[in-house]
Amino acid sequence: MAQFLEWLAGASCFGLFVYKWIIIAAVVMTWVSADPHKQIVQWIVRITRPLWVWCEQRMPVMMAHFSAYASILVVIFAQIVLPAEIRSLNLFFQGQINVAGLLLQTGGHLLQGTSIVVQSLLFFCIFVLFAWFVLTLVNPSLSNPLVRIIHVLADPLISPLQRYLPRTRIDLSPLVGVMLFYLISSNIINPIGFYGSTLSHPVSICIY
Numbered sequence: 593m594a595q596f597l598e599w600l601a602g603a604s605c606f607g608l609f610v611y612k613w614i615i616i617a618a619v620v621m622t623w624v625s626a627d628p629h630k631q632i633v634q635w636i637v638r639i640t641r642p643l644w645v646w647c648e649q650r651m652p653v654m655m656a657h658f659s660a661y662a663s664i665l666v667v668i669f670a671q672i673v674l675p676a677e678i679r680s681l682n683l684f685f686q687g688q689i690n691v692a693g694l695l696l697q698t699g700g701h702l703l704q705g706t707s708i709v710v711q712s713l714l715f716f717c718i719f720v721l722f723a724w725f726v727l728t729l730v731n732p733s734l735s736n737p738l739v740r741i742i743h744v745l746a747d748p749l750i751s752p753l754q755r756y757l758p759r760t761r762i763d764l765s766p767l768v769g770v771m772l773f774y775l776i777s778s779n780i781i782n783p784i785g786f787y788g789s790t791l792s793h794p795v796s797i798c799i800y
Contacts, residue, residue: 597682601675605798608671612664615640619660623741643667658745661716665709672705675798683795700791707785708799714773714781720745721773725766 618640626633640663647666648659680697683689689697724746727739746766753765789797 594682594686597678597685601678601682601798604678605671605675608667608674612667612671615643615660615664615667618644622660665712668712669705669709672708672797672799673701676701676704676792676795679795696791697795700788700793701795701797703788704785704792704797707781707788710781711777711785714777717749718770718773721749721766721769724750725763725770728763728766
């Protein structure tokens with residue numbers, strides 16, 4: 593039983609890791625306009641689109657452009673929590689922890705998963721905002737596909753900040769957003785993740 597649960601934890605970790613990269617491949621295909629008639633393209637769309645659509649239906653309309661990235665975050669969360677929970681159950685069935693210990697470890701896994709997902713989201717937003725700030729300095733054409741993508745992603749992040757910041761010749765809202773997201777990550781999310789790891793001990797999370 594113990595060996596089976598350990599194998600199941602490893603298999604779920606690896607399977608979710610592979611699925612995460614299949615979703616990333618699906619996102620890349622939308623950027624390069626892959627041939628929809630190719631079997632490999634159809635297969636990737638068929639196994640990734642349901643989760644993508646599920647995320648899109650549960651997000652605000654103005655954030656729908658993040659649905660693809662949201663589906664990746666859902667898989668990352670599952671990759672962190674599911675194998676760790678299986679390993680905690682393994683310890684419970686072996687008598688190494690009691691019910692209270694199992695519940696504490698479960699809470700720790702959830703805190704770690706949530707903190708890593710939120711950190712990933714914040715750093716993605718930081719990247720988008722910084723890229724948009726650099727692009728505004730060189731004033732590129734919106735006809736460029738990459739510029740359009742960054743603009744679509746950055747706009748819902750910048751618009752709320754622009755309402756409260758004074759107008760200047762150079763739009764500083766992206767840099768303000770970068771600083772804000774970094775402070776949230778380092779001062780709030782990091783401590784939550786560390787506390788979760790202390791609750792999860794000695795079970796380690798799967799994050800590759």
